[in-house]
Amino acid sequence: xxxxxxxxxxxxxxxxxxxxxxxxxxxxxxxxxxxxxxxxxxxxxxxxxxxxxxxxxxxxxxxxxxxxxxxxxxxxxxxxxxxxxxxxxxxxxxxxxxxxxxxxxxxxxxx
Numbered sequence: 001x002x003x004x005x006x007x008x009x010x011x012x013x014x015x016x017x018x019x020x021x022x023x024x025x026x027x028x029x030x031x032x033x034x035x036x037x038x039x040x041x042x043x044x045x046x047x048x049x050x051x052x053x054x055x056x057x058x059x060x061x062x063x064x065x066x067x068x069x070x071x072x073x074x075x076x077x078x079x080x081x082x083x084x085x086x087x088x089x090x091x092x093x094x095x096x097x098x099x100x101x102x103x104x105x106x107x108x109x110x111x
Contacts, residue, residue, distance in 0.1 A: 002045045009034040009041075025103045026092075029085045036078045043070045 016022050016031035047067060051057065091102050 002041065002049070005041055006038060009038045013038070023105075025088050025105075025108045026085075028105075028108050029081060029088060033078070033081055033085070036074055036081060040071070040074045040078065043067060043074060 012034040013031050016027045016034075044067070047063070051059065088103055092099050095102060
C-alpha cells in the first residue's frame with residue numbers, strides 16, 4: 001500500500017509538472033498536494049514499519065518529537081494548500097470571465 005501510494009503520487013507529480021497542457025492553477029495545486037502527500041507518507045509509514053518489524057517497541061524522545069513536528073508542519077501546509085485550492089475553485093465558479101487575470105501563474109506561485 002505504501003509503494004502504491006508513493007507510485008501514484010509520483011505519477012501525478014510527474015504528469016502535472018511535465019505536461020504543458022496541464023498548466024492551469026488547478027493542476028499546479030494538485031501537483032503540490034501530491035508532493036505534500038508524499039512528504040506526509042514518508043514521515044509516518046517507514047517509522048511505523050520499522051517498529052512493527054523490530055521487537056524493541058521503545059521510541060526515542062528525539063525521534064518522537066521529530067516525527068510529531070514533521071507531521072504537524074506537513075499537515076498545516078496541506079491545510080493551507082487545500083484552502084488555496086478552494087479559493088481557486090471559488091474564483092473559477094463565481095468569476096469565470098476574470099479567472100485568468102485573478103489566478104495567474106504569478107499569483108499561484110505567491111500563494
